Amino acid sequence: MPTPTIYGTMAEFxxxxxxxxxxQATHDAxxxxxxxxxxxxxxxxxxxxxxxxxxxxxxxxxxxITGGCLGYLMQYYIAVISYPTNVGGRxxxxxxxxxxxxxxxxxxxxxxxxxxxxxxxxxxxxxxxxVFNVPEFVRASKDRFFLIVFATDPKYDxxxxxxxxEALQPESIAxxxx
Amino acid sequence: MxxxxxxxxxxxxxxxxxxxHSFATVTDKISSIVLTRPTTxxxxxxFAVSFLATMMMLFALGVLFLKGVGIWGINIPIGWGFAIxxxxxxxxxxxxxxxxxxxxxLLRQSWRNSIxxxxxxxxxxAVACAGVFPGVHTGRPWxxxxxxxxxxxxxxxxxxxxxxxxxxxxxxxxxxxSLLFWFIGLIPDFGTLRDRAHNKxxxxxxxxxxxxxxxxxxxxxxxxxxxxxxxxxATPLVLSVHTVVSFDFAVGIVPGWHTTIFPPYFVAGAxxxxxxxxxxxxxxxxxxxxxxxFITDRHLQNSAKVMLATGWIVAYGYAIEAFTGxxxxxxxxxxxxxxxxxxxxxxxxxMLLLCNIGIPQLLWFRKMRTHPVFLFLISFVILVGMxxxxxxxxxxxxxRDFVPSSFGMYYPTKWDWMTYIGTxxxxxxxxxxxxxxxxxxxxxxxxxxxxxxxVEGKH
Numbered sequence: 001m002p003t004p005t006i007y008g009t010m011a012e013f014x015x016x017x018x019x020x021x022x023x024q025a026t027h028d029a030x031x032x033x034x035x036x037x038x039x040x041x042x043x044x045x046x047x048x049x050x051x052x053x054x055x056x057x058x059x060x061x062x063x064x065i066t067g068g069c070l071g072y073l074m075q076y077y078i079a080v081i082s083y084p085t086n087v088g089g090r091x092x093x094x095x096x097x098x099x100x101x102x103x104x105x106x107x108x109x110x111x112x113x114x115x116x117x118x119x120x121x122x123x124x125x126x127x128x129x130x131v132f133n134v135p136e137f138v139r140a141s142k143d144r145f146f147l148i149v150f151a152t153d154p155k156y157d158x159x160x161x162x163x164x165x166e167a168l169q170p171e172s173i174a175x176x177x178x
Numbered sequence: 179m180x181x182x183x184x185x186x187x188x189x190x191x192x193x194x195x196x197x198x199h200s201f202a203t204v205t206d207k208i209s210s211i212v213l214t215r216p217t218t219x220x221x222x223x224x225f226a227v228s229f230l231a232t233m234m235m236l237f238a239l240g241v242l243f244l245k246g247v248g249i250w251g252i253n254i255p256i257g258w259g260f261a262i263x264x265x266x267x268x269x270x271x272x273x274x275x276x277x278x279x280x281x282x283x284l285l286r287q288s289w290r291n292s293i294x295x296x297x298x299x300x301x302x303x304a305v306a307c308a309g310v311f312p313g314v315h316t317g318r319p320w321x322x323x324x325x326x327x328x329x330x331x332x333x334x335x336x337x338x339x340x341x342x343x344x345x346x347x348x349x350x351x352x353x354x355x356s357l358l359f360w361f362i363g364l365i366p367d368f369g370t371l372r373d374r375a376h377n378k379x380x381x382x383x384x385x386x387x388x389x390x391x392x393x394x395x396x397x398x399x400x401x402x403x404x405x406x407x408x409x410x411x412a413t414p415l416v417l418s419v420h421t422v423v424s425f426d427f428a429v430g431i432v433p434g435w436h437t438t439i440f441p442p443y444f445v446a447g448a449x450x451x452x453x454x455x456x457x458x459x460x461x462x463x464x465x466x467x468x469x470x471x472f473i474t475d476r477h478l479q480n481s482a483k484v485m486l487a488t489g490w491i492v493a494y495g496y497a498i499e500a501f502t503g504x505x506x507x508x509x510x511x512x513x514x515x516x517x518x519x520x521x522x523x524x525x526x527x528x529m530l531l532l533c534n535i536g537i538p539q540l541l542w543f544r545k546m547r548t549h550p551v552f553l554f555l556i557s558f559v560i561l562v563g564m565x566x567x568x569x570x571x572x573x574x575x576x577x578r579d580f581v582p583s584s585f586g587m588y589y590p591t592k593w594d595w596m597t598y599i600g601t602x603x604x605x606x607x608x609x610x611x612x613x614x615x616x617x618x619x620x621x622x623x624x625x626x627x628x629x630x631x632x633v634e635g636k637h
Contacts, residue, residue, distance in 0.1 A: 020633045023395075036395040039201060039370070040625040042633055046399035056403040064411075075338045078327060083335040090339060097339040100422060104347040107415045111355045111408055115362055118404035122397045125389035132392070140393050141370040143201035 007130040007178035008150040009161050010137070011170035016042055019145035022168040023048040026147060029164065033153035037131070037146040059117035060110050067109020071102040130178045148176065192479070194289045195627050196471040204472075204628065208621050209374050211467055212614070220466070221610065228606035235600020238593050239314055247317055249593045256576045256588040261315035263568045264598050266423055267451070268308035268605075269349065270444070270564065272356070273416055274452020275301025279359060280412035283405075289480060291623035292472040296463070296612070297456050298360040303608040304455070305353045307601040312345070314597075341425040348422040355415055359408050362401075365391050366622045420448040427571065433510040434575035437502065443495030450488040450534075451564035453481050454557035461554045463613065472619055475548045482547040485538060485560065492567075493535045510580060517578045518570065522587065527570050533563025 013019045016038060023036045027050050036045050046054075075098040079085070084092045119125075131137055131148065140146050147170075149161050158175070165173055199207075242249060252259040275297040282290040313322055325346045327336050336343045368388035375381045391397070424444035427435035457478065464473040503515030518527045537559045540546045547553065573588050612618065625631055 016631055016633045037393045038395070038398070039205075039393060040366075040622045040631060041398040041402050042395070042631075043402075044633060045395040049395050051396050051399055054399055054403050056400050057407060060404075060407045060411075074327060078335040079338055083333070085337055087337065087339045094339055100344040100418070100425075101338060101347045103418060104344075104351040104415075107411050107418075108351040108354060111358055111411050114404045114407045114411070115358045118362075118400045119389065121400055122394075124391070124397075125386075127385055127390040129390055129392055137392075138373045141366070141373045141391075142205045 005178050006151045006158060007133075007176040008148045008156070009158065009165060010131065010134055010146055010148040010174050010176050011165040011168060012136050012139075012172045012174075013145040013147065013170055016145055018169075019147060020044055020048055022147050022165075022170070025168060026149065026164070030155055031149050031153050031161075033150040033156075035148050035150070037137075037140045037148070039141055039143060039145075055121060056114060056118050059121075060114040063113020063117070064106045064110030066113075068102055068106035070109070071105030072098060074105075075101055130176050133177050134174045136172055136174065144171075151178075192474050192476040194292065194474065194476055195624065196474065199471065199628060200630065201625050201628065204624050205370060205374070205621055207469075207471075208617050208619050208624070209371055212371060212617055213375055213377075213380070217614070221614065225607065225610040228603045228610055231600050231603020232607050233600075234596050235310075235604060238596035238600060239310075241593065242314060242597075243319065247315065249591060251588055251590040251594055253586060253588070255579060255584050255586050256573060258572050258576060259588055260590050260594040260598055261311040262426075263565065263572055264601065265308050265311035265315075266444075266568045266572075267565045268304045268311075268601065269352075269423060270420060270448030270451045271455045271561075272301040272304035272308065272352075272452065273420060273445070273448035274456050275299070275304075276352075276356060276359075276412050276416040277449055277452065278456070279363070280409040280416065283409045284413060287480075288627055289476055291627055292474075292619055293456065293460060293477055293481075294623070295360075295363060295616075295620045296459060296618045298356065298363065299609070299612045299616075299618070300452075300455060300459060301356050302353070302360060303605045303612075304452075305349065305356060306608070307605050309349065309353070310597075310601055310604075312349075341422065341429045344422045345426055348419045352415060352419045355408070355412055359412060362405060362408065363620055363623075364616065365389060366393065366401075367617045367620060369393065370621055371617065417445055420444045432575045432579055433508075433514040434499070434571060437499065439495055439498050443492060443498075446488045446491035446495070447564055447567060450485055450492055451561055453485045453488070454560040454564070457481050457485075457553055457557040458561070459609065461550045461557075463618065465550070467613070467618075469619065472624060478550065478553055479544075479547045482541045482553060482556075485557075486541045489534065489538045489541075489560070496531070496535070513578065514575060518574055521574065521578065523570065523574050523577070526566055527574070530563055530566040530570055533559050533566060537563075 011022065013022060019036055019038060020042065023034065023045060026034050027048060032050060034049050036049050038045065046052075076093065079094070079098070080092045087094075090097075131140075131146075136144065137146060147165070147168075149156055149165070155161075162173060162175075250259055250261070252261075275294075278290050278297040279294040282294075313319055316322060324334070325336060325343065336346075338344075365388055368384050369391035372381055372384040372388050375384055421441040421444065424440035428437060428440040430436060460473055460477065460481075464470050500515055500518075503511040506512070518524065538556060540552070540556060546556070577587060578585050
């Protein structure tokens with residue numbers, strides 16, 4: 001009979017402040033693969049768990065530049081190469097008229113890149129996730145705060161990690177089955 | 179006197195959220211409106227009336243598709259009648275939603291958190307209503323896709339020097355970005371509803387919509403970055419949309435349209451009417467759903483102040499238009515001014531001045547700004563006034579252009595009215611569904627406003 005594999009150990013906290021202190025303590029203790037769950041964004045939390053590489057801004061910038069270039073080139077191709085039309089004697093390459101569509105395409109591609117980039121980097125959609133196995137976790141979207149140490153962490157040990165988390169005075173501790 | 183000052187100081191500091199709330203009460207209060215509150219007869223009645231109006235619109239559009247735009251009151255010279263008046267009116271209303279959700283976010287106005295969700299919903303529905311009109315006014319609406327640049331066997335492409343094609347891009351981008359912004363804001367709240375629903379289907383539907391949101395710190399960090407960037411992108415976008423709409427007029431040479439003041443004055447007018455619509459929705463909603471704790475007098479006051487400020491920008495626009503007509507020395511502009519003041523539609527021009535400049539001055543009084551009933555009525559007057567503004571701009575200019583032999587009159591028909599009232603029904607139908615099935619106040623952003631959400635890092 002195979003033993004059930006463990007995804008990690010999770011501790012539940014009552015307040016955002018407790019979670020932040022606990023997350024910093026866990027990170028300082030040398031745990032690297034940890035995560036914190038809260039019902040609203042807490043600015044300091046990402047730093048506390050050691051997360052720095054936020055690439056959403058870069059993706060958005062690249063998307064916006066792509067959109068702007070595509071928008072302008074499309075108009076150039078249409079108005080100059082494929083379908084030149086004489087409108088009131090204006091030059092075919094009448095760039096001031098092309099600025100607005102270029103601008104709108106920049107915004108459109110930038111916005112879509114920001115959203116798709118955020119969702120993709122977050123690995124969503126993912127309707128099932130092991131943390132949902134913990135019954136208390138249902139309150140993570142309401143008024144409770146959770147800290148998890150993943151079993152993949154090199155320092156992870158079911159007993160020692162549990163003892164370490166218990167010292168942080170959580171409301172409850174649960175082992176997360178995967 | 180001292181008593182009065184003290185009292186007003188208290189009113190001035192009306193909180194963004196009433197004290198005594200915790201994460202749990204905020205969550206319960208907002209999610210219970212969707213999950214456990216029974217569907218009342220009032221809701222069913224309101225929905226039924228709005229839905230009937232929507233059906234009336236579809237009927238009018240069906241007849242339009244069968245017979246063509248000749249059933250409307252338009253003619254030559256007045257080729258742009260109700261369709262464009264209503265398009266500009268609706269798209270202007272949408273602007274307040276983006277202003278609240280994006281610009282006020284960048285300006286760190288935390289009071290926006292309680293009204294941004296339904297203001298964004300209002301934007302989406304208003305832009306959808308606006309989209310009906312250019313869609314059906316083309317004469318052959320089944321060929322509307324010709325407006326988009328796509329390779330085709332006719333070897334034909336759109337003409338990018340025309341403001342009308344700029345409008346296609348501006349409005350469709352605006353709708354898409356507003357939808358993304360709204361949906362992104364809803365994801366964490368879908369997670370909350372998924373966890374709190376008891377009905378299996380509700381759990382599944384909200385679970386799918388939440389995409390498995392679990393509130394991880396990494397996710398929140400990327401989420402906040404994406405939300406901020408969207409706000410940064412939406413801010414110039416919202417200013418551009420009504421600017422481009424105003425180009426539809428300003429690039430033309432018709433008297434009264436060909437002016438450089440149009441872009442700023444259109445954008446201010448859009449925000450003016452948009453906040454009026456926000457208040458007309460917020461005042462009954464907070465009363466019916468007992469949401470006075472979250473939509474406080476502070477929100478009413480601030481919205482009223484925005485209306486007062488943008489109302490004066492609009493008034494400045496009217497003044498400059500009249501001044502240019504009188505001082506500019508162009509006989510056609512002077513003729514237009516004369517027609518506005520003394521022509522066949524002069525009554526509506528005076529009504530416009532009364533609705534948009536006269537009556538809103540009551541907002542200088544704090545009593546008016548905090549009295550929900552008066553505020554509701556003033557907002558209604560502003561919405562009527564802003565509709566009249568577009569009517570005056572479009573119809574008066576077109577009825578009297580350059581040559582007296584081409585002068586004409588415009589009378590809307592019953593089909594014009596049925597389509598217009600029908601879009602109001604469509605807007606309200608969508609609003610009724612929205613308040614019933616989605617959290618109308620952003621739950622996670624309200625949690626952020628609570629004092630217990632504040633943390634202090636040790637680094």
